[in-house]
Amino acid sequence: MPELPDLEVMREGLDRRLVGREILAANAYSPSILKTASIPLEELVGERFAAVSRRGKHLILTCRDDLHVVVHLMLAGRLVIARGATEPTKATAFGLAFDDGSELRIVENGGIKLAKVYLVGDPIDVPAIASLGVEPLSEMFTVAYLKERLVGLRRQLKGLITDQRVIAGIGTAYADEILFEARLSPIRYASALTDEEIERLHRAIMEVLRRGIEEIRSRSDGVLLAEGSRDFMRVYKRTGQPCPVCGGRIAEIRYAQKRTYYCPNCQSKGRAIPDRRSWMKR
Numbered sequence: 001m002p003e004l005p006d007l008e009v010m011r012e013g014l015d016r017r018l019v020g021r022e023i024l025a026a027n028a029y030s031p032s033i034l035k036t037a038s039i040p041l042e043e044l045v046g047e048r049f050a051a052v053s054r055r056g057k058h059l060i061l062t063c064r065d066d067l068h069v070v071v072h073l074m075l076a077g078r079l080v081i082a083r084g085a086t087e088p089t090k091a092t093a094f095g096l097a098f099d100d101g102s103e104l105r106i107v108e109n110g111g112i113k114l115a116k117v118y119l120v121g122d123p124i125d126v127p128a129i130a131s132l133g134v135e136p137l138s139e140m141f142t143v144a145y146l147k148e149r150l151v152g153l154r155r156q157l158k159g160l161i162t163d164q165r166v167i168a169g170i171g172t173a174y175a176d177e178i179l180f181e182a183r184l185s186p187i188r189y190a191s192a193l194t195d196e197e198i199e200r201l202h203r204a205i206m207e208v209l210r211r212g213i214e215e216i217r218s219r220s221d222g223v224l225l226a227e228g229s230r231d232f233m234r235v236y237k238r239t240g241q242p243c244p245v246c247g248g249r250i251a252e253i254r255y256a257q258k259r260t261y262y263c264p265n266c267q268s269k270g271r272a273i274p275d276r277r278s279w280m281k282r
C-alpha cells in the first residue's frame with residue numbers, strides 16, 4: 001500500500017501534469033468506487049484542477065473551494081495517465097479525461113476492489129479525513145503532541161504509529177523503518193517510553209519520512225504515479241540480511257497478514273520477539 005512518501009511524490013507528479021487541464025469527461029467505470037452521491041460526476045466536466053494536495057493517504061484534487069475529488073488507493077489501486085485513445089480495461093475503475101487527450105485512471109487489479117473516490121464540497125466531508133491525526137511533516141507534529149497522544153497508552157508502538165487517527169500517512173513499511181531508526185521495539189508499550197525515547201521516536205518519524213520522499217523522488221521520472229521502489233529501506237523485507245548498523249541479522253514476526261521487520265540487537269536487546277498471535281493487540 002502506498003504510504004506518505006509515495007503519495008507525496010504522486011502528488012507532485014499530479015500537480016505538474018494535471019493543474020490547469022480542463023476536464024472533458026468523468027467516468028466511474030466501476031460504479032462502486034464512488035463513495036458519494038450528493039455531487040454528480042458531471043459537475044466536474046468543464047472544470048480545471050487548481051491544486052493537488054494530500055492528507056494522510058488521501059490525494060485531494062481541487063477544482064475550486066467547494067469542489068474536490070478525493071482519492072484513496074487503498075491496497076492495490078494505481079494511478080495511470082493513459083494517452084490517446086487507449087480503451088479502459090476491466091481493471092479500470094475510474095477515469096478523468098482531459099483536454100490534451102490524456103485520461104487519469106485508477107486501475108485496480110485483482111479480485112477485491114478497495115480504492116475509493118469521493119466528490120465533496122470540503123475534504124473534511126470524507127469521514128476518514130475528518131478523523132485523521134496530525135500530519136507528521138507539519139509544524140503541528142511536535143514532541144509535545146506525540147507525548148500527549150502516547151502517554152499512559154497500553155498500546156504497542158507498531159499499531160500506534162500506523163493508527164491514522166494518531167499520525168496520518170504511516171503504514172506498515174515506514175513504521176518498521178521508523179522504529180528501527182528510533183531503536184525501539186515494535187511491541188513496546190507507549191506507556192513505557194521515557195521522554196528521551198519519545199523524542200527519539202519523534203525525530204525518527206520525521207527523518208524517515210523525509211528521507212523516503214527524497215529517495216522515491218530520486219527514483220521517479222517526475223511523473224511517478226505508482227508506489228515507489230523500496231530498495232533503500234533498511235529493515236523492511238530484509239529478513240536474514242545484515243543490519244546496516246550492527247551487522248546482526250534482520251528478523252521478522254507475523255501477525256495475521258502483516259509482517260514486521262526489525263533488528264533484535266538494535267531494537268530488542270538482542271532477543272527475538274516471540275512470534276505469537278497476541279503481539280499486535282491494540
Ligand SMILES: [Zn+2]
Nearest residue numbers: 243246263266
Ligand atoms: Zn542492528
